[in-house]
């Protein structure tokens with residue numbers, strides 16, 4: 001399946017304040033687009049517009065699937081990792097993976113969820129309640145969930161936040177793997193090294 005996302009002249013206004021205008025870019029299966037810009041420039045807002053969670057003030061997101069304009073909500077093709085996402089703290093990491101992948105229609109078995117925990121370096125702590133996790137461990141769990149969903153479009157908002165060096169390497173490998181498997185990746189980051197993962201860069 002080939003997907004193409006066209007960010008077509010997007011602008012966003014909050015009340016009187018114009019955050020950005022005339023933003024255009026494109027990303028397709030097998031490519032990564034980096035979105036960068038200073039704090040408050042609107043990276044997270046743009047990513048939410050691309051997922052369909054926030055409406056743009058002007059312009060539109062055009063999605064084509066196998067070269068046909070798709071009438072479906074773009075959110076059904078996307079997986080989103082964001083600092084604003086929260087996991088269920090009363091559930092274990094493994095239970096969260098099983099829950100979220102089921103919600104997205106690609107249920108993981110317990111052994112698949114355990115494997116995902118290992119892949120993001122959570123190992124046996126996957127059996128512990130998320131309430132006991134550090135912020136970096138919670139971030140790793142979000143990465144396990146998107147890996148389990150394995151969407152056509154990966155939308156990653158600061159995926160390395162709170163991660164140590166080994167976590168950053170995991171992010172790098174996840175992105176490379178997703179692109180190899182023909183996903184389209186949109187990555188908002190201010191990490192100089194991560195900006196370079198993009199085949200193209202959009203600076204806000």
Ligand SMILES: Nc1ncnc2c1ncn2[C@@H]1O[C@H](COP(=O)(O)OP(=O)(O)OP(=O)(O)O)[C@@H](O)[C@H]1O
Pocket residue numbers: 014019037038039040041042043044045046
């Ligand atoms: N719902 C909202 N209502 C009003 N203002 C908002 C809303 N959402 C975001 N903003 C404002 O838009 C600006 C851009 O926020 P956003 O989080 O998109 O920036 P960012 O580039 O991701 O920032 P950072 O690098 O700090 O994460 C901020 O000033 C923020 O306060």
